Amino acid sequence: MHLIGVLLLTSALASQRYGTQAESNLSSKFQFSSNKEQNGVQDPQHERIITVNTNGSIHSPKFPHTYPRNTVLVWRLVTAEENMWIQLTFDERFGLEDPEDDICKYDFVEIEEPSDGTILGRWCGSSTVPGKQISKGNQIRIRFVSDEYFPSEPGFCIHYTLLTPHHTETLSPSVLPPSALPLDLLNNAIAAFGTLEELIRYLEPDRWQLDLEDLYRPTWQLLGKAYVLGRKSRVVDLNLLKEEVRLYSCTPRNFSVSLREELKRTDTIFWPGCLLVKRCGGNCACCQYNCNECQCIPSKVTKKYHEVLQLKPRIGIKGLHKSLTDVLLEHHEECDCVCKGNTEG
Incomplete structure (x- = not known):
């Protein structure tokens, strides 16, 4: 009888030890899983x-x-x-x-x-x-x-x-973050971009799409006065030779101008930085006046609007304020050859 009691007690103790070990193994498994989770993508940044x-x-x-x-x-x-x-x-x-x-x-x-x-x-x-x-x-x-x-x-x-x-400054400016560049160097960096999308990507890498959409949202400003260049059709007849001479003599023609220099705005960046305008050009070899030297000057001048992107430093805040704006540029509609020093012809 005593022997049976000892055997039962021994069995119970063994069962308790096994259960404790099993529970410990299960706990270790869950702890390992938990540690794996902590060391994975949910882990705080160390x-x-x-x-x-x-x-x-x-x-x-x-x-x-x-x-x-x-x-x-x-x-x-x-x-x-x-x-x-x-x-x-x-x-x-x-x-x-x-x-x-x-x-x-x-x-x-x-x-x-x-x-x-x-x-x-x-x-x-x-x-x-x-x-x-x-x-x-x-x-x-x-x-x-x-x-x-x-x-x-x-x-x-x-x-x-x-x-x-x-x-x-010896590096490509487009590699540098915009806020690290002085305004003149930033102007050179911006001029190197071929499209508006590339430019906005550079200025706002995290939200360039939203910035591009905001740029084109209608505002209270009057936009759309951009000047569209006309094209003169040639007269194909016996006067062709004379017409070609006229085209390369004193006539309005396309010139590229720097907006910062033209508008004297060194505190602002424009994109595109240069625009085409009509300005008098060509020689006055067939000048009809009896003078030692003729010069080509405008006889009719108009001012026309061009729509461009304007970038201005924010006062006291990092970054640039971006907006579409109209700039007023002088265009020469008609030109004449006059004696040098005589602006009235």
């Missing part, structure tokens, strides 16, 4: 600070091979000297998960300006390599995120170099 004394690079794990899933990595690059900037150049080998509806939702690398929290850009896919980026100060932050699906290769590699602010 940035790695890198002091930049010389050139170097950072890259996605396993670059140039497939990067891991469920990953968040953040690097903050800080120059050892405060009066330095950081330039980032992406390696030509670039490939992350493709965007959805042109938006990088899943795997991406993004660059942030720590001074004001501005996102300089977010990139994914593999169709294009991101352009160069330059910090506004002595710090810049890089963040890499991958979700649990479809990792790609090769990932990314970013090379960083040190810049001194006065050396940046």
Whole structure:
């Protein structure tokens, strides 16, 4: 009887130990799952600070091979000297998960300006390599995120170099953030863009589409007075030779003028920066007056409106105020050859 009791007690203790071990294993499993979730894309940003004394690079794990899933990595690059900037150049080998509806939702690398929290850009896919980026100060932050699906290769590699602010003028102005440029250099950068869309993308990389739509919304201003150049049809007859001479003599013709110089507005940037106007040009070889020298001058002048994009620095606020505006330019409608010094012919 005592033996049976001892056996029952031993069995109960063993069962309790097994149950405790099973519960412990189950708890460990749930804790592992919880830790995995914390270390995945939901993990708070724990940035790695890198002091930049010389050139170097950072890259996605396993670059140039497939990067891991469920990953968040953040690097903050800080120059050892405060009066330095950081330039980032992406390696030509670039490939992350493709965007959805042109938006990088899943795997991406993004660059942030720590001074004001501005996102300089977010990139994914593999169709294009991101352009160069330059910090506004002595710090810049890089963040890499991958979700649990479809990792790609090769990932990314970013090379960083040190810049001194006065050396940046030797770089292509369109590479620099607009707020880092003096107005004259910004004017040169803006003049290099071929389309309005490219220009707005440069000025407002995060909200360029909205900015472009706002630009064309109707306002209280009277717009649409832009001048349309007419075209004179040639007379194809026996007078053709004489007509050709007339066309290349003292006549109104297209000239390009700089709006900032023409309007004497060095505090403002216009895009396009130059426009075509009609101005008198050509020689007066067949001058009908008996004088030593004839000159070509306008005999009829009109002023016409041209619609352009105007960019003005905001007072006390970062950024540029953008608006469509009409500028009034002088056009020469008719020209005459007169003796030099005699403006009345």
